[in-house]
Amino acid sequence: MTNLVPIGRALISVSDKTGLVDFARALAARRVELISTGGTSLTLRxxxxxxxxxxDVTGFPEMMDGRVKTLHPMVHGGLLALRDDDEHLVAMAAHGIEPIDLLVVNLYPFEATVAKGADYDTCIENIDIGGPAMIxxxxxxxxxxxxxxxPEDYATLLDQLAAHDGATGYAYRQRQAQIAYARTAAYDAAxxxxxxxxxGQPAPRRRAFAGTLAQTLRYGENPHQAAAFYLDGSDRPGVATAKQWQGKELSYNNINDTDAAFELVAEFDPAQGPACAIIKHANPCGVARGATLAEAYARAFDCDRTSAFGGIIxxxxxxxxxxxxxxTEIFTEVVIAPEATPEAREIFAAKKNLRLLTTGALPDAQAGGLAWRQVAGGFLVQDRxxxxxxxxxxxxxxxxxxxEQELKDLMFAWKVAKHVKSNAIIYVRDGATVGVGAGQMSRVDxxxxxxxxxxxMAEALGLPRPLTQGSVVASDAFFPFADGLISAAEAGATAxxxxxxxMRDAEVIAAADERGLAMVFTGQRHFRH
Incomplete structure (x- = not known):
């Protein structure tokens, strides 16, 4: 097995020219012959x-607006020839093909073009053909x-050349080959x-997803599970795009819970007032609006102070x-917000274990997209x-x-229900959750x-009665029997x-009428598993 291979000839063709000139200078200093195309060649010259x-290498000019330039035996022969195969060497000599030892290519900016909202033809024109073929x-x-x-690998290559007198080792080339195949796979997936x-093809015959490594995590849901965090390239505000101001590295569970918290709070338009969501194990333990952000937090906290300890806000x-x-009055794992004042950041600075994230904006709660989940032998894909x-x-x-007040609270409760694991029951009073039942096998439970x-919580707060008295209730799916509704009425719910x-809607409606409850149907459900 060949180990060290000297770099004598390099083909460089890049769209992203970050660090290009310094990198090429370093190669030239090692007397590496540089071959290039179009804009890259102009930049280097x-x-x-x-x-x-x-x-000059192929004997053919670049043509068809640059669509045809590297798809040629002089290029691919130089890349694919086995240097230890006599027949390959004879073919190279017979056709004047020179070996290419190093290929430096990054692709047309297709993903960025799509992200900018370009039209169909522009997106098509930004699909790279020669680049992936060479890679x-x-x-x-x-x-x-x-x-x-x-470009981030320029430094590691130069380190290899420095360590091996202008050559690269086999293990390094293997790693770079894996990175290369992952890049073309991600590109084709995009x-x-x-x-x-x-x-308009909602269920294509083959579906591919790709991501770029953001960080290797300490572990997954549990310490015995290896894990990593990947970015999908979208610009949706959230934990993936946030700036972390302080605190140790986010864990797998931190990332999952923080995403759940931020997606929930984004349901509440900041122009209509402050809102706070507190999450524990991907479920809300308190959600509230308030006249101020501090009040919204306090009211969310009072829904379930026990569960809020060590939660995500x-x-x-x-x-x-x-x-x-x-x-800061209790232990909190993560706080995420669009922004934070310098004074707030200073207050948090004294809490070294608290992570503060800012995103610059809220995610659009109505923006479409895909969600997927792995199952044995495949994965499920659905619209958000x-x-x-x-x-x-x-x-x-x-x-x-x-x-009117019940209606406001019903709409609030329905927004929260969308983010609670089914079976989900949410009691709300005056724009704040006062009881959350999540993830039970029975709706009545x-x-x-x-x-x-x-x-x-009423006992802990010294209240004469629980705040479910006079509350409203949201159920993420229908009541299959009247027992769940009756339990809610017994807790003091009025709507x-x-x-x-x-099939038993009539029975459930009759039970509501018997108890003087108001009830509305949405015609849609919010299962969340």
Missing amino acids: TAGLKVRDVA RAAAKNHKFVTVVTD VSTWMAGAI ALNQMLDADTARKI DVSAITAADLKVVTKRAPT STRIAARKAQD IIQPGGS
Whole structure:
């Protein structure tokens, strides 16, 4: 097996010219012959470097607006030839093909073009053909050829050359080949995913997803599980795009819970007032609006103070000093907000284990996209749950219609229900959750658990009665029997929002009427598993 292979000849063709000139100078200093194309060649010549055009190597000019320039035996023969195969060497000599030892290529900026909202034809024109072909050829022949696809790897290559007197080692070339194949795979995934959407193909025959490593995590959900965090290239504000101001590295569970918290709080338009969501194990343990952000936090905290300890806090407005002071009164893992004032950051600085993230904006709660989940032997893909309703969409099914305040709380509760694991029951009073039942196998159990937690909080806060008295209730799916509704009524609820659609709707409606409850149907559900 060939180990060290000297670099004598390099083909460089890049769209991203970050660090290009300094890198090429370092190669030239080692007497590496530089071959290049189009804009890359111009950049290097302008910098005073000696460059040979690909057209001089192939004997053909670049043509068809640059579409055809490197797809030629002089290029691919130089990349694919096995240097220890006599027949390959004879063929090279017979056709005047010179070996290419190093390929440096990054691809047309297709992903960035799509992200800018370019039209169909512009996106198509930014699909690279020659680049992926050369990358795959060089990667396949990594026994002899080194391939670099990311500017961040320029330094490691130069380190290799310095360590091995102008040569690269086999293990290094293997690693670079893997990186190269991953890059072309991600590129093709981006193209195929975009095109499926562009032509209205919701379930293409093959579906590919790709990501770029953001960080290797200490472990996964549990210490015995290896894990890593990858970015999908989208610009959706959230934990993936956030700036971390302080605190240790985020864990797998931190990232998962912080995403859940921020997506939930984004349901509440900051122009309509402050809102806070507190998450524990991907479920809300308190969500509230308030006249101030500090009040919103306090009201969310009072829903379930026990579960809030060590939780994740998401805010829909800039974190201020008053709110920061309140948050520091208990242990919190992560706080995420669009922005934070310098005073708030200073207050948090004294809490070394608290992570503060700012995103610059809230995610659009109604923006589409795909969500996927692995199962044995495959994965499930679906649209994001962006369905939203207005008060006008509700159908009053009881004798009594909800009051104006009940209606406001019902709409609030419905937004929260979308983010609670099913079976989900949410009690809300005056724009704050007062009881949350999540992830139970029985809907009536969720109803009872939420009410019991509200009772516990009333006792802890010294209240004469639980805040479920006079509350409203949201159920993420229909009540299959009247027992869940009856339990909610016994807890003091006065109004219900649910999808409807059960075979026993009439029984459930009758139970509501018997107890003087108002109930509305949404006609849609929010299962979350």
